[in-house]
Amino acid sequence: MDAKTPTSEAARLLGDRLRERRTGLGLTQYEVAHSSAADLANYGKLERGIGNPTLVTLLRILVTLDLPVRDALDGLADRDLLPADIHPFTVSEFRSAQERRKHG
Numbered sequence: 001m002d003a004k005t006p007t008s009e010a011a012r013l014l015g016d017r018l019r020e021r022r023t024g025l026g027l028t029q030y031e032v033a034h035s036s037a038a039d040l041a042n043y044g045k046l047e048r049g050i051g052n053p054t055l056v057t058l059l060r061i062l063v064t065l066d067l068p069v070r071d072a073l074d075g076l077a078d079r080d081l082l083p084a085d086i087h088p089f090t091v092s093e094f095r096s097a098q099e100r101r102k103h104g
Helices: 009-024 030-036 039-048 053-065 071-073 093-102
Strands: none
Touching: 009 039, 009 053, 030 039, 030 053, 039 053, 053 071
């Protein structure tokens, strides 16, 4: 993955949502970054899906854009949207694996 490729489909979708909201409000990236105390380059990376903000930075940006968290993140907690090399276990999968080890 290079510096221009989104880190995941979830990151790309979030970036699209941020860009859509920002442009809908008639704001520049500079205005959003400045108003939310975020670094301009890092904000640009978020819109391109290659950034990885801290929770506080993301929340400041969402407040600046008056974008509810649920609207920004809705549907992004999907395993298929995460990077292919990351496979988080669900609680059920974890418990099933524990049971197999215990009884297997």
